[in-house]
Amino acid sequence: MKNQGFSRRLRYAALGLAWAWRRENSFRIQITAAVLAGASLLILRPPPIWWAVVALAVALVLAAELFNAAIEALSDHLHPDLHPEIRAVKDIAAAAVLCACAGALIVGLSLIISLL
Numbered sequence: 001m002k003n004q005g006f007s008r009r010l011r012y013a014a015l016g017l018a019w020a021w022r023r024e025n026s027f028r029i030q031i032t033a034a035v036l037a038g039a040s041l042l043i044l045r046p047p048p049i050w051w052a053v054v055a056l057a058v059a060l061v062l063a064a065e066l067f068n069a070a071i072e073a074l075s076d077h078l079h080p081d082l083h084p085e086i087r088a089v090k091d092i093a094a095a096a097v098l099c100a101c102a103g104a105l106i107v108g109l110s111l112i113i114s115l116l
Contacts, residue, residue, distance in 0.1 A: 016066065016070075017066075020065070020066055020069050023069070024065070024069045026065055026068075026069075026097070027062070027065050027066070027069065030061055030062055030065055030101075031062070033058075033061075034058045034061075034062065037054055037057075037058055037104075037108065038058075040108075041054060044111070044115060046111060046114070046115060050111050050114070053107055053111075054107060054108070054111065057100075057103060057104035057107040057108075058104065060100045060103065060104065061097070061100045061101055061103075061104050063100075064096050064097045064099075064100040065097050065100075067093065067096070068093040068094060068096065068097050071089060071090065071093045072090055072093065075089055075090060
């Protein structure tokens with residue numbers, strides 16, 4: 001995959017998104033939340049800075065979930081048996097997603113409070 005053209009690398013990324021959509025319920029839920037966040041922006045019409053902040057929060061959550069899914073898939077492939085260290089890796093990756101979601105929630109609440 002190294003040193004391949006942009007269009008080929010873009011295709012690999014699209015395949016990764018499709019893989020996550022098919023196999024990860026959490027990713028589908030987070031995409032739904034992202035769509036709802038976008039719809040909320042359209043309804044509330046906040047200043048442009050809020051569009052950027054919400055977009056960054058959404059991107060962070062989705063990226064964290066994709067990293068988490070990749071770590072889980074690799075861990076399960078390399079060590080399918082239960083192992084305390086593999087469990088720790090998976091739990092830590094899940095905690096990263098939780099932190100990103102908490103940050104996105106704070107952004108959303110801050111947006112609502114700023115419009116009151």
